[in-house]
Amino acid sequence: MSRTGRHFLQIPGPSPVPERVMRAMDRPVIDHRGPEFGALGREVLAGCRSVFQTEGPVVIYPSSGTGAWEATIVNTLSSGDRVLMFETGHFATLWRQMAARWGIEVEFVPGDWRRGVDPEIVEATLAEDRARGIKAVMVVHNETSTGVTSRVAEIRRAIDRANHPALLLVDTISSLGSADFRHDAWGVDVTVSGSQKGLMLPPGLGFTAISEKARAASRSNNLPRSYWDWEEMLKPNAGGYFPYKPATNLLYGLREAVAMLLEEGLPEVFARHQRLAAATRAAVQGWGLEVLCQEPSEYSPVLTAVLLPEGHDADAFRRIVLDDLDMSLGAGLSKLAGRVFRIGHLGECNALTLMGALSGVEMGLGAAGVPHQRGGVLAAMSSLRAGDGR
Amino acid sequence: MSRTGRHFLQIPGPSPVPERVMRAMDRPVIDHRGPEFGALGREVLAGCRSVFQTEGPVVIYPSSGTGAWEATIVNTLSSGDRVLMFETGHFATLWRQMAARWGIEVEFVPGDWRRGVDPEIVEATLAEDRARGIKAVMVVHNETSTGVTSRVAEIRRAIDRANHPALLLVDTISSLGSADFRHDAWGVDVTVSGSQKGLMLPPGLGFTAISEKARAASRSNNLPRSYWDWEEMLKPNAGGYFPYKPATNLLYGLREAVAMLLEEGLPEVFARHQRLAAATRAAVQGWGLEVLCQEPSEYSPVLTAVLLPEGHDADAFRRIVLDDLDMSLGAGLSKLAGRVFRIGHLGECNALTLMGALSGVEMGLGAAGVPHQRGGVLAAMSSLRAGDGR
Amino acid sequence: MSRTGRHFLQIPGPSPVPERVMRAMDRPVIDHRGPEFGALGREVLAGCRSVFQTEGPVVIYPSSGTGAWEATIVNTLSSGDRVLMFETGHFATLWRQMAARWGIEVEFVPGDWRRGVDPEIVEATLAEDRARGIKAVMVVHNETSTGVTSRVAEIRRAIDRANHPALLLVDTISSLGSADFRHDAWGVDVTVSGSQKGLMLPPGLGFTAISEKARAASRSNNLPRSYWDWEEMLKPNAGGYFPYKPATNLLYGLREAVAMLLEEGLPEVFARHQRLAAATRAAVQGWGLEVLCQEPSEYSPVLTAVLLPEGHDADAFRRIVLDDLDMSLGAGLSKLAGRVFRIGHLGECNALTLMGALSGVEMGLGAAGVPHQRGGVLAAMSSLRAGDGR
Amino acid sequence: MSRTGRHFLQIPGPSPVPERVMRAMDRPVIDHRGPEFGALGREVLAGCRSVFQTEGPVVIYPSSGTGAWEATIVNTLSSGDRVLMFETGHFATLWRQMAARWGIEVEFVPGDWRRGVDPEIVEATLAEDRARGIKAVMVVHNETSTGVTSRVAEIRRAIDRANHPALLLVDTISSLGSADFRHDAWGVDVTVSGSQKGLMLPPGLGFTAISEKARAASRSNNLPRSYWDWEEMLKPNAGGYFPYKPATNLLYGLREAVAMLLEEGLPEVFARHQRLAAATRAAVQGWGLEVLCQEPSEYSPVLTAVLLPEGHDADAFRRIVLDDLDMSLGAGLSKLAGRVFRIGHLGECNALTLMGALSGVEMGLGAAGVPHQRGGVLAAMSSLRAGDGR
Secondary structure, three states: OOOOOOOEEEOOOOOOOOHHHHHHHOOOOOOOOOHHHHHHHHHHHHHHHHHHOOOOOEEEEEOOHHHHHHHHHHHHOOOOOEEEEEOOOHHHHHHHHHHHHOOOEEEEEOOOOOOOOOHHHHHHHHHHOOOOOEEEEEEEOEEOOOOEEOOHHHHHHHHHHOOOOOEEEEEOOOOOOOOOOOOOOOOOOEEEEEOOOOOOOOOOEEEEEEOHHHHHHHHHOOOOOOOOOHHHHHHHHOOOOOOOOOOHHHHHHHHHHHHHHHHHOHHHHHHHHHHHHHHHHHHHHHHOOEEOOOOHHHEOOOEEEEEOOOOOOHHHHHHHHHHHHOEEEEEOOHHHOOOEEEEEOOOOOOHHHHHHHHHHHHHHHHHOOOOOOOOHHHHHHHHHHOOOOO | OOOOOOOEEEOOOOOOOOHHHHHHHOOOOOOOOOHHHHHHHHHHHHHHHHHHOOOOOEEEEEOOHHHHHHHHHHHHOOOOOEEEEEOOOHHHHHHHHHHHHOOOEEEEEOOOOOOOOOHHHHHHHHHHOOOOOEEEEEEEOEEOOOOEEOOHHHHHHHHHHOOOOOEEEEEOOOOOOOOOOOOOOOOOOEEEEEOOOOOOOOOOEEEEEEOHHHHHHHOOOOOOOOOOOHHHHHHHHOOOOOOOOOOHHHHHHHHHHHHHHHHHOHHHHHHHHHHHHHHHHHHHHHHOOEEOOOOHHHEOOOEEEEEOOOOOOHHHHHHHHHHHHOEEEEEOOHHHOOOEEEEEOOOOOOHHHHHHHHHHHHHHHHHOOOOOOOOHHHHHHHHHHOOOOO | OOOOOOOEEEOOOOOOOOHHHHHHHOOOOOOOOOHHHHHHHHHHHHHHHHHHOOOOOEEEEEOOHHHHHHHHHHHHOOOOOEEEEEOOOHHHHHHHHHHHHOOOEEEEEOOOOOOOOOHHHHHHHHHHOOOOOEEEEEEEOEEOOOOEEOOHHHHHHHHHHOOOOOEEEEEOOOOOOOOOOOOOOOOOOEEEEEOOOOOOOOOOEEEEEEOHHHHHHHOOOOOOOOOOOHHHHHHHHOOOOOOOOOOHHHHHHHHHHHHHHHHHOHHHHHHHHHHHHHHHHHHHHHHOOEEOOOOHHHEOOOEEEEEOOOOOOHHHHHHHHHHHHOEEEEEOOHHHOOOEEEEEOOOOOOHHHHHHHHHHHHHHHHHOOOOOOOOHHHHHHHHHHOOOOO | OOOOOOOEEEOOOOOOOOHHHHHHHOOOOOOOOOHHHHHHHHHHHHHHHHHHOOOOOEEEEEOOHHHHHHHHHHHHOOOOOEEEEEOOOHHHHHHHHHHHHOOOEEEEEOOOOOOOOOHHHHHHHHHHOOOOOEEEEEEEOEEOOOOEEOOHHHHHHHHHHOOOOOEEEEEOOOOOOOOOOOOOOOOOOEEEEEOOOOOOOOOOEEEEEEOHHHHHHHHHOOOOOOOOOHHHHHHHHOOOOOOOOOOHHHHHHHHHHHHHHHHHOHHHHHHHHHHHHHHHHHHHHHHOOEEOOOOHHHEOOOEEEEEOOOOOOHHHHHHHHHHHHOEEEEEOOHHHOOOEEEEEOOOOOOHHHHHHHHHHHHHHHHHOOOOOOOOHHHHHHHHHHOOOOO
């Protein structure tokens, strides 16, 4: 087969950038100190508050999402602080390593990478922490490496039940704008995100939404910082400006992407992702393969990780799909390397794009000699026809 | 379902314009009399000769393909001339009407819109024309309204067997760059084409490739002309220039599109279209529906027209597909209105895009209540897996 | 000096395409038979009526402006008709040649290429034409080859004073959208235009605005036509559609360009061009050179043609300007070849772009050894500062 | 006057992004773990080494230039370290403040913001530092706030003469790609830069070029870091990959921008900036105004800061220029606020763009009632004609 035509980028991010966003970014840079810029800045900062579902401030960094992880740590914690984290997958592990580099003592609850954070463990652990030594609970909302979405609202309730003052710090890098997430209503203290997934932008922007409590913590913690410092950001942000050069063209794109999300309506955006995810799981079941996530209430609306039968190399399969069908699928990361592949169904993905992608998976399974039943795509179509978006 | 994400433009042209071509067109206009323009002009004129498979001149007009139809008539025929045409579909009928407006007497061989030009009729008709009163045989290579591709090489041989001097004028508006076509080897006198199908450009350019015999005819025919006059074009074309303002940005795109076709290789481009067309027909058969074209040697590699069962309105079906799945399919034209829909699989179309489109058709048939068997998409995948591209 | 950075395209068209228009065109092609297209078509057709200042129909062709010349002739005149034309420059001469090719008998009033159409000659000639044998007066509004703008409103009054029924056919290819022009108020019967000058688009669209009288003439004239036929266009235009493939992406651009003109306001657009033209003439006078146009009431707001002193080759000067300063100036055409250069100041040109261009001319005059006084740019700045616009 | 047409962005960065770079960035995001990305990464990393004139590694961050400042500090210094810095202007002051936030003890040599770093003071200070307590000399190469370019090669020689082991850390944010700078030949240990000035990209990338000595320092210093950590970057960089999401589209643009610089040739790029700067100073002198920089050997090739006469507000002047002529000039920063304006002549600036800008300044001085002599633009043209690029 051929490599002509549109590449199917079905990794779980960066997601394809819509035409509208591309056109919006493809404009001349303007004076970052002029009045036109101020209006742009105010508009995108307000737009972010809508998307994060918060009344509080959202800080935008020229950085990757990893930078926003770091911003969260250095603005809220102090050297030697204890935090509670959960081994839900590759990215939770990386965030833990970063915390360790900053002298944070991480209590890391082990996991099998097939389910999310257990709210009962949160409650139990915090309840036992009589000395209130745990300063924060740090959770990855949607584990991009596994396709498991932790239940943040339930985690909040668990913290409340334990009546514990720990901050709740949540990574929504791969969920924001695709999976329902509510910074204020769910009592999150810092929400971390990035531009290249549900926001449908190229990589290059990191975000932190900040609660009053988190901001208060930032006034007394002791980690050194300058680039990431919230107060330095929030002062000029009031007028729509930034303390150093903002990534202007990505902000053009952000304005357009937020407009697209709000035009479609956040509830409909989330429902669409649920429908696409349900169809994908129907296909996986149709093929007789196994979805990595084992907890139905934690199925990711953003991506689906699929286990290959023992003895079959997921990377060999992905290579055939790339070479023969010009589709990029996500690799298994770290301890899942070679065992799973990941299908992204986020951002501007729609039903027919997904069906093209699932057809490619079905053809690729055949070409790679992976044992499977044909007809997963029929199950996916049935799911879509039924509007099944649980 | 939703309208987010990429629209599936699966009409038989205009075809989607590839990113590379979009980027190439998105450049400043230059001085059409300067040296940079001359180099561009020479390059695109040479590129056209490669794509038309000719050593002779190709003229590029700022016009639609319809303009190139007119150019062909006014440069080669005279008022009162007789020509032989065939009712192969909607576009053949329109070309006939145009000829009539120019005072050409058209012998129009009736047809049922389900098969192409019959070479035997060509031979018989010309053989009977002892007085050599027929000045031209005018053929639509690929009937965009029906998905039938006439056998031009065989028509040429039929003319030769009749030993008749008629010019062979061929419309390749929807075939050039998608279906094999050879201006010189097949002895075509004028090849008409347009920019918005296999050349993967927006509409706005018309083309005529010209044989020596056609050019000789243009020196003695009597139809008035100025804009379309070949000699006026060919003089400045020698230096890469044009007698009036060329559509510069479309020429930028043409340069890129020709480069893409030659990089992939014309034989592979044609084979890819055959594979996609075969898969589409396999799906139609799988659904238990009927392909309009009844002659397997004339199946179009560019589009497939599908008959709906009696009592089902193809336009209602298309509307559901557009509203629910954001895919544009081609309408039945003229006497096929409401009875067929047309699936374009041309230009930058690849296997996964086609599978997305065919999935949309299968889901749409269900949504519209059109009786069909499920699983056409499975048959298409089998066809693609088998590399079936007869 | 170097060729880095922005090329100064100061020819009198094609004019530089604004970023906004570029972005608007850089979008996917859509189905030309679908509802989204219909809305686009209706919007651009209405927009054209605003810009042509007419209540009547405007026809848009995928063609150059030359095509719109031809459309005007074949829709209104008959073989053997007599028309009155004026030798105001190169383009008037070309239009005359085209008319002759269509069998029109042209009474061509000779001219020295330094002034426009004389309304008194129009009146006198028509008054003498007792038999009313002259079917049309054909005028080039703004002669792109000379920088002379004929007084169309006065010509209309001259025709009226002669009480003559001739049609008034006007070429506004290089004036529409830059110089004041009023199809209805000035009683013009057909207004011809193109996309690549005041409309700030790439070449590729031709226009004819049509009076009732012209449309009536088209019902009885006898020239053969199909592509250019008004009635074929006007029928589908009612719904926003076209009888053959429209140049969709140029229509996207047209929509944006019309929006830009109306946002700025046509009177302000025209005043801006007057200011830039006045500044340019001030510079020419400052250099001690001669403006080609000899009639102040006919100075063009679009371009200024400048005579070089005897013995100095304008093309050698232009080549130095292109090579050393990366600016394209317009060449002298036909009998002005080598004697003049032309400075375009149309479309999205503004004061600082003009000053860059005039500085380039002043530096180029020095580099080419053309005798001149320094300081023309100072005179231009004074003119701009004074807001001098005629 | 009007706001139609091209905005003149003549601030000293962000500089206008060339069309070629815009087109290069306007492409789909790709899989950052795939083979196509690896090739891109290797190419841009090699390209950076050419532009920084180094054989050693260059690290690219998704960040502003400020982020690269921070990266330099946290990778080379330890809490409590002493460094030598110079008050050459606003940005030197900001970098000093950042160092202080990281617990660095800064010896800050006062200055009047009208000249660069004095190599003799460097030598004397280091010579006195018998205990070798000064760990680094930190210098801003081109002070964007003042238009003064410090002599880095001479500073290196001063350090060597003092036989002192201090690291030499240099900010080239506004000079790289515009002013001559040689990381290896001048013995610089860390070179900091950003994307939005001489590299002609939008903001969003930060850079550090790293000497062996700096890298060795990074292995023993004690500042905490994760995002900015060099070793984490350099490992995947070997294959063209990054430890976290790179700003892919800016890397597309970087590839193109580096290609443009190397096509023109770095020596010619630097000479062009010198010519434009000399012309600008000639204009300032012609107006009878004062260039802020008082040391001719330190005139900036990138920007020129101009002092207004006492009692005239530079910001009022700039506002008139923006409102009337649609040109952005740089503001006076911090203690220069209201007293100077800054003209950027960097990146893709060429002679005619500069002349447009200088004409705008001359017209603006008149409109704002700033006392000046007319004719600065004539002096600039003379300077350009003479090829004066001292």
